[in-house]
Structure formats: C-alpha cells, structure tokens
Amino acid sequence: MNIYGASGHAKVLIEIIHSFGGSVNYIFDDDPEIEKVLNYPVFHEILPEMIKLPTVIGVGNNIIRKKISLKFQGAFTDALIHQSAVVSESAQLGKGSVLMANSVVNAQSVIKSHCIINSGSIIEHDNIIDHFVHVSPGAVLTGNVTLGEGTHIGAGAVILPGVKIGRWVTVGAGALILKDVPDFAVVVGNPGKVIKYNTVNNE
C-alpha cells in the first residue's frame, strides 16, 4: 500500500503497516525537500503504479487530509489497525482511518473515513465519529459520544457520556467536556469552556 504525505504521522503509519505484516510500496509528498521517511524514499510525483494500489493519507492535519482525499484519484485502504488495538466486532471503520497502538474502539461505534484514533485513546460504545476526525493519544470518549467532521480531540481529553461535539471543533489537551460543543469552537480546561472559534474557511 502507499502513503500520501511524508510527515511524522507517516512514520507511525509505516510501523502500523509493518505491525500486521503489510508492506509499504510508495510514499508520495509534493515537498521536494523531504527525501526519506524512516528508510523509505519519498517520491515527488504520483506514479501510475501508485494509483493502482490502495493509499492511506500520512498527514495529521485534518483539513489537509480532507483536501487530499478530495483530490487524490486512486483508491484508499481499508482502515489500518495496529496489532495491539482492540476493536469490537460490532464497530464500523471507514476507509483510510487508522487505529494506533493500544487504542480501543468498543461496541457499535462508528468511525467514518480518514480518521486518526491515536495511541492509547479509547472510543467507548455507541460513538459516532465523522470523517477526518483526530482523537489524540490518551483521550477518552465515553459512551454515546458524537464528533462532527474534522474535529480534533487533544491528548488526554475526556468527553462525558452522550455529549455531542460539532464539526471542526478543537478540544484542548487535558480538557474535560461535560456538555455539547458548537461547530468550530475551541474548548479548553476542566470544565471545558469555549475560548474562541476556528475560522469557518477551515473546511
């Protein structure tokens, strides 16, 4: 499989692919200054062979992942799951999403496409996670939580049961979210408070 984007996130993807015995074929990035990721060479144009193999986006930024997913002509991988992740048999995982080491996705949760469920994060039962979300390391989403498209949950944040978080929201590292959060809000602290809004053009 291929990786589109040669960031730090791509390094983690390479090792996830290795963890389940998969192989990395091509890594692409349009920045000519990036020559290698781990031991892999980086290509700076999309070769015809690349289009033939499933690709995962190696970029941590949610907006950029969305842009790449809209312009890339090839197919995306099924969800990539680190060998140490625990995934319920009744969970649903979208194309191009990634479940990192020691993450948990519990019963009947839905993770849509191109999401990052980062190391050690917990997605409890009946969550709905829309496209392009990033749940950072160690964050905990309790039961029946909803996250809108493009939302970023910071490291170690905790979201209480039934809370609905809007689209393109940023939840700060370590926040405790007790109640619903509107689209584009930036929320920090315990209890979580809105400090500003992401710009609408972020999409």
Ligand SMILES: CC(=O)SCCNC(=O)CCNC(=O)[C@H](O)C(C)(C)COP(=O)(O)OP(=O)(O)OC[C@H]1O[C@@H](n2cnc3c(N)ncnc32)[C@H](O)[C@@H]1OP(=O)(O)O
């Ligand atoms: C493998 C990986 O690396 S995965 C990536 C994981 N990344 C993260 O978890 C990062 C999460 N990001 C954060 O927590 C950031 O601090 C953000 C997005 C909430 C805010 O960042 P910025 O927009 O740059 O805001 P800025 O740093 O100017 O802070 C604004 C105010 O909020 C406060 N603040 C910022 N972050 C937090 C936080 N996590 N908790 C509490 N207060 C915070 C600041 O102290 C500041 O307060 P002040 O105005 O009283 O001085």
